Amino acid sequence: MSKSASFLVEGNAQLSGSIRPQGAKNEALQVICAVLLTAEKVSISNVPNIRDVVRLIELLQGLGVAVEKVSDNRYTFKAENIDLDYLQTQEFVQKASSIRGSVMIMGPLLARFGKAVLPKPGGDKIGRRRMDTHLNGLQYLNVDYRYVREEHIFLLETEGLKGNFILMEEISVTGTANVLMAASMAKGVTTIYNAACEPYLQQLAKMLNSMGARITGLGSNRLVVEGVDQLYGTGHRCLPDMIEIGSFIGLAAMTKSAITIEQARVDMLGNILPTFERFGIQLEIQGDDIHVPAQDIYEIQNFIDGSVLNVYDSPWPGFPPDLMSILLVVATQARGSVLIHQKMFESRLFFVDKLIDMGAQIILCDPHRATVIGLERKSQLKGIEMTSPDIRAGVSLLIAALSAKGNSRIHQIHQIDRGYERIDERLNALGANIQRIEQ
Numbered sequence: 001m002s003k004s005a006s007f008l009v010e011g012n013a014q015l016s017g018s019i020r021p022q023g024a025k026n027e028a029l030q031v032i033c034a035v036l037l038t039a040e041k042v043s044i045s046n047v048p049n050i051r052d053v054v055r056l057i058e059l060l061q062g063l064g065v066a067v068e069k070v071s072d073n074r075y076t077f078k079a080e081n082i083d084l085d086y087l088q089t090q091e092f093v094q095k096a097s098s099i100r101g102s103v104m105i106m107g108p109l110l111a112r113f114g115k116a117v118l119p120k121p122g123g124d125k126i127g128r129r130r131m132d133t134h135l136n137g138l139q140y141l142n143v144d145y146r147y148v149r150e151e152h153i154f155l156l157e158t159e160g161l162k163g164n165f166i167l168m169e170e171i172s173v174t175g176t177a178n179v180l181m182a183a184s185m186a187k188g189v190t191t192i193y194n195a196a197c198e199p200y201l202q203q204l205a206k207m208l209n210s211m212g213a214r215i216t217g218l219g220s221n222r223l224v225v226e227g228v229d230q231l232y233g234t235g236h237r238c239l240p241d242m243i244e245i246g247s248f249i250g251l252a253a254m255t256k257s258a259i260t261i262e263q264a265r266v267d268m269l270g271n272i273l274p275t276f277e278r279f280g281i282q283l284e285i286q287g288d289d290i291h292v293p294a295q296d297i298y299e300i301q302n303f304i305d306g307s308v309l310n311v312y313d314s315p316w317p318g319f320p321p322d323l324m325s326i327l328l329v330v331a332t333q334a335r336g337s338v339l340i341h342q343k344m345f346e347s348r349l350f351f352v353d354k355l356i357d358m359g360a361q362i363i364l365c366d367p368h369r370a371t372v373i374g375l376e377r378k379s380q381l382k383g384i385e386m387t388s389p390d391i392r393a394g395v396s397l398l399i400a401a402l403s404a405k406g407n408s409r410i411h412q413i414h415q416i417d418r419g420y421e422r423i424d425e426r427l428n429a430l431g432a433n434i435q436r437i438e439q
């Protein structure tokens with residue numbers, strides 16, 4: 001997965017068949033960090049074989065975690081002999097700065113060893129992505145931190161984590177994960193109010209409880225944690241990736257393809273399916289599979305009073321921000337108009353210029369809002385050369401390219417590889433023609 005690879009994409013793709021979603025990226029990043037909480041063996045299955053997860057596992061190995069790769073999607077971890085000196089190395093800084101998921105080693109390291117180091121995290125460049133929520137949350141648990149400005153590094157330590165009532169300043173996914181993992185081994189009881197409750201967090205809490213933690217309130221914004229002295233080994237299986245599932249629904253709609261998404265854990269998809277149905281996309285639930293029939297036209301519904309639909313992202317169980325880019329690209333070929341309001345991130349819509357170059361009718365109202373006037377397939381998007389700015393914009397551009405007339409070239413596809421496992425191979429198995437060109 002070199003940094004300078006690109007996709008050569010043949011347009012007019014007509015796909016068909018079944019696809020199994022990968023394991024959930026943002027769950028895997030949380031539960032892999034959680035293995036640091038115990039010296040015993042933890043096995044995790046349905047781990048997506050994606051760039052960010054591979055990076056995080058390499059980072060844990062640098063810390064001394066014994067990792068056994070049982071298969072591409074199954075690992076065992078044993079954090080028995082941890083070398084905290086690794087936190088002082090350039091290699092650690094480089095690896096931790098290459099992904100966002102590395103922020104979640106803070107909580108476990110503080111719980112187990114009383115100290116942690118956090119370089120400026122990486123991840124999608126889609127906004128400021130400040131760390132205040134994490135640091136303020138950890139401070140409630142008796143953690144002190146110092147910011148070394150010249151190195152952009154936070155040094156954290158505690159003389160012993162103490163339970164507390166924590167009102168999180170924001171509903172932060174990774175922030176809640178960090179505080180929850182620290183609280184699981186703090187002395188006393190912790191209440192985390194205004195907690196994020198994405199399926200990723202529900203799964204993390206489930207895994208922590210299977211390790212001996214005592215967490216209640218799973219799935220709500222109020223978690224109560226009775227701290228314990230020690231956590232133990234366990235086995236855990238990641239959910240299917242709900243963002244991949246939404247991406248495949250968008251792909252099917254845009255390319256007029258009949259695709260079945262297998263074993264989608266429909267019970268854990270919240271508002272995702274209803275939102276796509278509001279775009280007029282037909283979905284047939286067959287047991288735990290989602291069948292998207294081939295559909296020539298899909299019409300965006302108006303609100304009950306007849307006003308134009310607007311869709312916005314919000315913390316779970318609201319519509320996930322990571323699917324807003326996919327919704328936007330799907331809207332370009334719909335019948336009707338929609339206001340796409342990406343509330344959480346201030347720099348996640350700037351890829352629309354590429355869609356406009358392809359012929360989409362989009363008005364970028366401001367960094368958070370875009371109005372899309374659907375082409376109703378009266379004119380196809382046309383293939384162009386473009387660059388992927390982040391994971392979800394990248395896959396949205398790939399979906400647009402597959403539906404377009406003519407070929408497209410997408411550069412910087414390591415962005416897509418960060419969040420989607422072998423996406424070219426898996427879509428080619430459905431009939432796409434995507435060539436990976438390693439420069």
Ligand SMILES: CC(=O)N[C@H]1[C@@H](OP(=O)(O)OP(=O)(O)OC[C@H]2O[C@@H](n3ccc(=O)[nH]c3=O)[C@H](O)[C@@H]2O)O[C@H](CO)[C@@H](O)[C@@H]1O
Nearest residue numbers: 026029100101129130170171172173174175315321322344
């Ligand atoms: C590795 C990982 O898990 N990454 C996910 C995680 O990132 P991450 O944990 O970084 O995202 P946060 O949940 O902390 O928040 C992201 C941004 O949204 C803003 N914010 C947050 C809550 C809120 O109610 N209002 C608001 O505006 C925050 O100020 C921040 O700028 O959650 C994001 C939001 O689901 C997802 O896009 C990322 O894929």
Ligand SMILES: C=C(OP(=O)(O)O)C(=O)O
Nearest residue numbers: 100101123124322391392
């Ligand atoms: C924003 C995302 O990832 P990260 O937080 O890892 O950058 C994403 O998965 O869409």
